[in-house]
Amino acid sequence: MGGDRAPAIRVRELRRTFRVAEREAGLAASVRSLVRRTHRDVEAVAGVSFDVAHGEVVGFLGANGAGKTTTLKMLSGLLHPTSGEVAVLGCTPARREREFLRQITLVMGNRNQLQWDIPAADSFEMNRAIYRIPDAEFRRNRDELVELLEIGDLVRKPVRNLSLGERMKAETAAALLHRPQVLFLDEPTIGLDVTAQKRIRAFLAEYNRRTGASILMTSHYMADVQALCSRVVVIDAGQVLYDGGLRALTTRFAAHQTITVGLPEGAVDLSGYGEVVESTPDGRTSLRVPKAQASAVAARLLAAHRVSDLTIEDPPIEDVIEQVFASRPAPTAPVTR
Amino acid sequence: MGAASRRDAQARDLRALGLVATFLRVGVQTELQYRANVVFSALQSLVAVATSLAVLGLVFSHTDSLGGWSGNELLVVMGVYVLMGGVIRSVVQPNMQQLMADVQHGTLDFVLTKPADGQLLVSARRFQLWQAVDVVLGAVLVVVAVVRLDRPVGVGAVLGFLAALGLGAVTIYSFWLLLTIGAFWIVRVDSLVDLFDGMYQAGRWPVSVYPGWLRIGFTFLVPLAFAITVPAQALTGRASGWLLLGAAAFTAVLFTLTRALWRVGLRHYSGASA
Numbered sequence: 001m002g003g004d005r006a007p008a009i010r011v012r013e014l015r016r017t018f019r020v021a022e023r024e025a026g027l028a029a030s031v032r033s034l035v036r037r038t039h040r041d042v043e044a045v046a047g048v049s050f051d052v053a054h055g056e057v058v059g060f061l062g063a064n065g066a067g068k069t070t071t072l073k074m075l076s077g078l079l080h081p082t083s084g085e086v087a088v089l090g091c092t093p094a095r096r097e098r099e100f101l102r103q104i105t106l107v108m109g110n111r112n113q114l115q116w117d118i119p120a121a122d123s124f125e126m127n128r129a130i131y132r133i134p135d136a137e138f139r140r141n142r143d144e145l146v147e148l149l150e151i152g153d154l155v156r157k158p159v160r161n162l163s164l165g166e167r168m169k170a171e172t173a174a175a176l177l178h179r180p181q182v183l184f185l186d187e188p189t190i191g192l193d194v195t196a197q198k199r200i201r202a203f204l205a206e207y208n209r210r211t212g213a214s215i216l217m218t219s220h221y222m223a224d225v226q227a228l229c230s231r232v233v234v235i236d237a238g239q240v241l242y243d244g245g246l247r248a249l250t251t252r253f254a255a256h257q258t259i260t261v262g263l264p265e266g267a268v269d270l271s272g273y274g275e276v277v278e279s280t281p282d283g284r285t286s287l288r289v290p291k292a293q294a295s296a297v298a299a300r301l302l303a304a305h306r307v308s309d310l311t312i313e314d315p316p317i318e319d320v321i322e323q324v325f326a327s328r329p330a331p332t333a334p335v336t337r
Numbered sequence: 338m339g340a341a342s343r344r345d346a347q348a349r350d351l352r353a354l355g356l357v358a359t360f361l362r363v364g365v366q367t368e369l370q371y372r373a374n375v376v377f378s379a380l381q382s383l384v385a386v387a388t389s390l391a392v393l394g395l396v397f398s399h400t401d402s403l404g405g406w407s408g409n410e411l412l413v414v415m416g417v418y419v420l421m422g423g424v425i426r427s428v429v430q431p432n433m434q435q436l437m438a439d440v441q442h443g444t445l446d447f448v449l450t451k452p453a454d455g456q457l458l459v460s461a462r463r464f465q466l467w468q469a470v471d472v473v474l475g476a477v478l479v480v481v482a483v484v485r486l487d488r489p490v491g492v493g494a495v496l497g498f499l500a501a502l503g504l505g506a507v508t509i510y511s512f513w514l515l516l517t518i519g520a521f522w523i524v525r526v527d528s529l530v531d532l533f534d535g536m537y538q539a540g541r542w543p544v545s546v547y548p549g550w551l552r553i554g555f556t557f558l559v560p561l562a563f564a565i566t567v568p569a570q571a572l573t574g575r576a577s578g579w580l581l582l583g584a585a586a587f588t589a590v591l592f593t594l595t596r597a598l599w600r601v602g603l604r605h606y607s608g609a610s611a
Contacts, residue, residue, distance in 0.1 A: 016608075018608070073446070076446075076450050077449075077450065077607075078446050078449055078450065078606075078607060079607050079608055080607050080608055094607070096449070098452035098453075099452075100452075101450055101451060101452035102452040104450065105450075106446065106447065106450045108443075108446070111442065111443055111444050111446070111447075112444070113444060113447035115462075117367065118363065118366075118367045122363045122366060122367065125359060125362075125363055126359060126360060126363055126462075128359075129355060129356045129359035129360070130356065130451050130452065130453045130458070131451075131452060132352065158370075
């Protein structure tokens, strides 16, 4: 996509410093801090650069406090950067121009924007007025979202009576009524059961396909990332650790692979070949071996035993991400806001 | 300022009105679901008014005038007090409480990422219809009082009254918003509503019955004078054009102040000033 068009999101050397009051625990320290407060500058985002092309879905990964939410807030105009450049659809988010705000949306899985005591349909109506969506377009968008998310009967119930999964679907619909071109999703599936997660995931993929919108999303569920994102940006301690394809991330950071062999003769001690992760009585054994040696070990196994089946697998993406973080020195006192 | 930008401004005002109208409609729809509330609200209001009337009757069984106000004139004050209380509880207070909750829960972010004036959004989202029972009740009291007044009330007085009432509502709204924004820097905000209610109680009497220092306080610090006494003065022919002009100027200043403080608050929120 895009060709030589400017990217939908362009971030260069983005920094954000927070000034936090510092005091030690205890009454004496509390009293002391009333008189003289000591401050410390904490760099929540420390020089982040990346682009997101039009129509691209990018996973934004990192541990708690890595600077993900702070970055999303700067991208959606809620926080001013301390320094660096941000352009979203050619606009500077911090100016919070209406033209810009009309084209973006922000969804935060752990905070709801629908009013608690009124039906979602009424909140939709309020958003129609706020975004000044023409009537016909509003009805079309609403009906499409309601159908895709399967929330037909739910939008008439007060939001307080909805389950978490139902509410999140309604939240998502409300956030997309104005057909934004850029979506900032902060943990859009947090706390949902597997079915609801899948539903939201499938929906987001469909929305992206239909509208060509760009999506930047954070999630702790790797299934979200694997299902939706062709590319991931991994940050830690406010800096980009990795920016590229999900597969390439595994290739680069996974030091080990898992070889699973099935032996018809039953359980055999294979610890000579590598670290035994799992061994079942019916003769299936999983071995963790350094990636560079995986094919050689497999060849030796095949030569030495009667093998009914053998697979070589990359580790689960969660483990890879863990590996990425482990390759960095521990961050100092992360702070988010 | 060219014609084009004036047209732009007009279009913006119209859109803002449309937005408020939609919010109001949704608010009414919501409240209609809780029809039982109207009974409670009405009952509560009637008891409060009956108590106030009893006190008023008691006072005037001993004297003919209080601070230069006759019994029926004070009934006008009480009517305005009840009416304005209804406006506060149905529109101002629910919105300000929602604003406080949004700041505490971090959901103000959703307001600030909307392509509309943030102050307008936080001020017009909520509408508690049944609390507006007091607006009707207050209006009835005012009409009864005017009928009992032994002198005709001219069209000018009525227009002045309505104008003063509108200004008073804006004044009270501005005061509440200043209090809400200011509270974030100073104290926890949970008790703000009780604090305001306590002070508002004083408005059932015209500010002229209070000693000088309190009168000044109720005029400029807690603008009860402009919200309640001035409209009552306008209707009972006690307000000069200058007083109304003064009320308009005060309202304008206070409202401008809310705009300024809202902007400062936002800059603080987004850390632009940090």
